Amino acid sequence: MKIDTHPQxxxxxxxxxxxxxFTTRxxxxxxxxLELCNECHPFFTGKQKLVDTGGRVERFNKRYGARTNAPARPE
Known part of the structure; x- marks a missing residue:
């Protein structure tokens, strides 16, 4: 085997x-x-909120939300 193959x-x-x-290896x-850790990140603290940029969700639902299944094709 090679000597010193694993890092220190x-x-x-x-x-x-x-x-x-905290200390790690x-x-x-x-x-x-670090800028964020598990003690201050919104996902881990439960303070996460959904940000809707410019009403994109409403625009999508307005455009595609009212659609139903496509009509059956005649054979």
Missing amino acids: YADVNVKCSCGNE STRGGAIS
Whole structure:
């Protein structure tokens, strides 16, 4: 077998902009700064909201929502 085929792991300190800090392991080492983590991301905190850009959903429903199945083709 080859010697030293696996990378060396080091402890990494991760700090989020919300102030949350935790330690993980990585081959890169050093420190990592994050903008979002599981403590402040809207999906994980339950503060997620649906954003409708310019009434696109209403426009789609107006255009295609009233359609029914296509009529049967005569044979």
